[in-house]
Amino acid sequence: MNAPTESTTTITPVKVLVADDHAVVRRGIRAYLEALDDVEVIGEAGDGQEVLDRLGAMAVHRELPDVVLIDLLMPRLDGAATTALIAERFPGVRVVVLTSFGEMERVHTALGNGASGYLLKNAEPGEVVAAIRAAARGDVFLDPSVARQLTKEMISPPSGLGALTHRERDVLILVAQGRSNQEIADQLVISERTARTHVSNVLRKLALTSRTQAALVAVRQGLVPPQS
CATH class of the missing domain: 3.40.50.2300 (Response regulator)
Incomplete structure (x- = not known):
């Protein structure tokens, strides 16, 4: 053997x-x-x-x-x-x-x-x-x-503005002010890519399809004053 x-x-x-x-x-x-x-x-x-x-x-x-x-x-x-x-x-x-x-x-x-x-x-x-x-x-x-x-979050997902993080609320306000992704990045001291991700998350969470709709939501919720 x-x-x-x-x-x-x-x-x-x-x-x-x-x-x-x-x-x-x-x-x-x-x-x-x-x-x-x-x-x-x-x-x-x-x-x-x-x-x-x-x-x-x-x-x-x-x-x-x-x-x-x-x-x-x-x-x-x-x-x-x-x-x-x-x-x-x-x-x-x-x-x-x-x-x-x-x-x-x-x-x-x-x-x-x-x-x-x-x-x-x-x-x-x-x-x-x-x-x-x-x-x-x-x-x-x-x-x-x-x-x-x-x-x-999966079991009890928040809705509306309650679904946004503090940073995403800041992004929503800046979007409503007409800021570009690069301007948002500069304001919040983050990368442009991260700013773009935040904007996409805001639109997704609020079930919106455009920055204009996001601006209207911000005005209606009193986050920014209406444009004169």
């Missing part, structure tokens, strides 16, 4: 790029992830523009990460806008948001821009790893508190 052969399984690690404007946070995440057999950190970035620059360079050598772990609040280009650009330019790269902000407005924007996961920074390390692994598989992983809020 032949002696039994011992089978070996080769683990292909999930390649991750960590993006956060705090070096200490990046190094802490990296140290934890690099202790795992099935995760490999292949780069870091301190802001959204650096993320895109690094991905562009990696794409040339066909060394793109599987997942970008990204914070939302970063200089030059925020995490939400960066997520949308990653989805557009590098569709094979998944994005997991790891941030301190749990407001549903930010959650909707991030998921709408293509994020595959959304975690708060008080998450357990195991949850972060689970989110990375899920994203690499093409699944979505949400912080439990975020998932509860989304479920609550």
Whole structure:
């Protein structure tokens, strides 16, 4: 009889790029992830523009990460806008948001821009790893508190102006004032893409089809004075 052969399984690690404007946070995440057999950190970035620059360079050598772990609040280009650009330019790269902000407005924007996961920074390390692994598989992983809020919205969705976030109300007022998406972005210190997303969300939530209709709603609800 032949002696039994011992089978070996080769683990292909999930390649991750960590993006956060705090070096200490990046190094802490990296140290934890690099202790795992099935995760490999292949780069870091301190802001959204650096993320895109690094991905562009990696794409040339066909060394793109599987997942970008990204914070939302970063200089030059925020995490939400960066997520949308990653989805557009590098569709094979998944994005997991790891941030301190749990407001549903930010959650909707991030998921709408293509994020595959959304975690708060008080998450357990195991949850972060689970989110990375899920994203690499093409699944979505949400912080439990975020998932509860989304479920609550689905069961009892608000209507009318009550459906709008504070930021979306601000956007509605600016739309009623005749501001363009770029002007809204400048006023609220956000990217033009994010402003456009907010405008689309306002129209969708109010079941409207044009900015003119949105302006009329704002006037009728007393958010802005009627044009003389």
